Amino acid sequence: MVCLLKIRGMLDQMSVIERKLADFILDNAHLLRDYSSQQLADAVGTSQSSVVKFCQKLGYKGYPDLKLAVSEAIITASTLQRDSNEPGNATNLQQLVEQLQFSLHNHLRGILEINEEKALHDAAALLQRADRVLVAGFGKSGIVAHDMQFRLLQLGKLTLAHSDPALSLQLAGTLGPQSAVLLISESGQNADLLKLARYAKQQQIPLLSLTSYKSNALSLTADVPLFALSGDENVRINPILVQMAQQHLCHILYLLLCQQQNSDHQLEENVKLLQVLKQA
Amino acid sequence: MVCLLKIRGMLDQMSVIERKLADFILDNAHLLRDYSSQQLADAVGTSQSSVVKFCQKLGYKGYPDLKLAVSEAIITASTLQRDSNEPGNATNLQQLVEQLQFSLHNHLRGILEINEEKALHDAAALLQRADRVLVAGFGKSGIVAHDMQFRLLQLGKLTLAHSDPALSLQLAGTLGPQSAVLLISESGQNADLLKLARYAKQQQIPLLSLTSYKSNALSLTADVPLFALSGDENVRINPILVQMAQQHLCHILYLLLCQQQNSDHQLEENVKLLQVLKQA
DNA sequence: TTCAGTATTGAATAATTTATTCCGTATTGG
DNA sequence: CCAATACGGAATAAATTATTCAATACTGAA
Numbered sequence: 001m002v003c004l005l006k007i008r009g010m011l012d013q014m015s016v017i018e019r020k021l022a023d024f025i026l027d028n029a030h031l032l033r034d035y036s037s038q039q040l041a042d043a044v045g046t047s048q049s050s051v052v053k054f055c056q057k058l059g060y061k062g063y064p065d066l067k068l069a070v071s072e073a074i075i076t077a078s079t080l081q082r083d084s085n086e087p088g089n090a091t092n093l094q095q096l097v098e099q100l101q102f103s104l105h106n107h108l109r110g111i112l113e114i115n116e117e118k119a120l121h122d123a124a125a126l127l128q129r130a131d132r133v134l135v136a137g138f139g140k141s142g143i144v145a146h147d148m149q150f151r152l153l154q155l156g157k158l159t160l161a162h163s164d165p166a167l168s169l170q171l172a173g174t175l176g177p178q179s180a181v182l183l184i185s186e187s188g189q190n191a192d193l194l195k196l197a198r199y200a201k202q203q204q205i206p207l208l209s210l211t212s213y214k215s216n217a218l219s220l221t222a223d224v225p226l227f228a229l230s231g232d233e234n235v236r237i238n239p240i241l242v243q244m245a246q247q248h249l250c251h252i253l254y255l256l257l258c259q260q261q262n263s264d265h266q267l268e269e270n271v272k273l274l275q276v277l278k279q280a
Numbered sequence: 281m282v283c284l285l286k287i288r289g290m291l292d293q294m295s296v297i298e299r300k301l302a303d304f305i306l307d308n309a310h311l312l313r314d315y316s317s318q319q320l321a322d323a324v325g326t327s328q329s330s331v332v333k334f335c336q337k338l339g340y341k342g343y344p345d346l347k348l349a350v351s352e353a354i355i356t357a358s359t360l361q362r363d364s365n366e367p368g369n370a371t372n373l374q375q376l377v378e379q380l381q382f383s384l385h386n387h388l389r390g391i392l393e394i395n396e397e398k399a400l401h402d403a404a405a406l407l408q409r410a411d412r413v414l415v416a417g418f419g420k421s422g423i424v425a426h427d428m429q430f431r432l433l434q435l436g437k438l439t440l441a442h443s444d445p446a447l448s449l450q451l452a453g454t455l456g457p458q459s460a461v462l463l464i465s466e467s468g469q470n471a472d473l474l475k476l477a478r479y480a481k482q483q484q485i486p487l488l489s490l491t492s493y494k495s496n497a498l499s500l501t502a503d504v505p506l507f508a509l510s511g512d513e514n515v516r517i518n519p520i521l522v523q524m525a526q527q528h529l530c531h532i533l534y535l536l537l538c539q540q541q542n543s544d545h546q547l548e549e550n551v552k553l554l555q556v557l558k559q560a
Numbered sequence: 561t562t563c564a565g566t567a568t569t570g571a572a573t574a575a576t577t578t579a580t581t582c583c584g585t586a587t588t589g590g
Numbered sequence: 591c592c593a594a595t596a597c598g599g600a601a602t603a604a605a606t607t608a609t610t611c612a613a614t615a616c617t618g619a620a
Contacts, residue, residue, distance in 0.1 A: 327570040
């Protein structure tokens, strides 16, 4: 950053050639990355030695030194204002991916904003003390449910999950007040999940919900309602974002649990177990 | 950032000298700025030519190219951290989440760097033309596999996936050269998947792989190998990052397919279908 | 275990890039 | 008009980087 400013600041006390060099660098800073001093000289229409002298005059050790400084300037600038869409040479694919990543980034960042810290801690605490956990989600949310099941099992927490709603209800029958249920649904209206929620309420099983961020039947029932942002205008991208945000929230819970129970021991056990299995 | 992640991810398949170089760079990234290839070689205790070869092996044009990439990595890391470090009272939870999101962000960004654009397009094309797709991944990767299955089904693409390896093999029996197989595995060494890979090869079924970014049996067999970054030092976080990166890559493929086949129509059909089902 | 084939490494060397020297030209101030 | 000085580029020196090649280590199959 400083580098380009420095150049700009000295513009008016430069000779013609120096001025040409400065202008070129300011206008094409991003090109410099792949230019040698000779190439730059050619581009500007001067000699290679003049390029080097220009660098030294600005206080840099030599050409590579200036080049590095310019690169740094570009990067700090671009990371600070990441919205600057480079015109021209970004391919369709790059644009696509950038858009997706940008939206995703926002959705993930949103999680801490729409969930009270207390809710997250409470959720972790409930899972922590539970002797058994039932995770349920169907359709798209089923993937999130199984992801969470995997995490919790890794911690040594007995966790049930099944993609069949009827079986999930049966599994719920094995739970009690010292267990916990986590219900995942984008809309929060899924009939099967609501049935599970009612059952949990009735049996006084602690109930966590993970839904889109708008009041809905499921979150209203839950002891600890958790939310993920929804509402991207792109109908193809939105489901992806919601799902990833839900998974992200689950991962956060997982990490909280890791901290609570000092789980390194358990993890080691798990690693050992895997090694044993592999050798078998 | 991605540069250092890339190096870290390949640590375990490096030779002794390469490993020394990698360690030195990771530990002293900030020093690299003022090192020539010769100096680096001396510092590590190897030859200058080995340094250059190391750079090229990692996919850089040469030493200056790597040097620049490392510089950029350091700068983006530092600016991003500055960006996010809110002064004073960040809670434990906030720090945790920030670290997770930061790492995740980097891993996702890395995808476009470690996968050639062509590979992504090729992968999309193969899926596009396939009459049937088998997605297979077991354990952690099973979640990714089911996610991908879900996406592809949304596009109206007949997609098979099952968490049972034996059944997956049976499913593969229904495929032909006009189909496609996508095998997902972090290590790329899973025996069941390798069996599937061999079968696909033998039957001339186009084979896509999605593994960690290091050469492995699976990716070597594949017609189109795809990669996700691995290698976060935190054993608890790394699996999460890898999985999310894999899913992200699948989502990118999905979006590419959306573009190719003008799928808006199909999606509408799907939405209608869901509405009908809900009312029923 | 042996052996062919492959990969790794570093010394030597080639190629490229960068920095300096040197000289002609232009400009300025006296 | 004449030093004195600054400027710019060609030539050249110095340095850095990249490649080649030969020796060695390693790998996998018979």
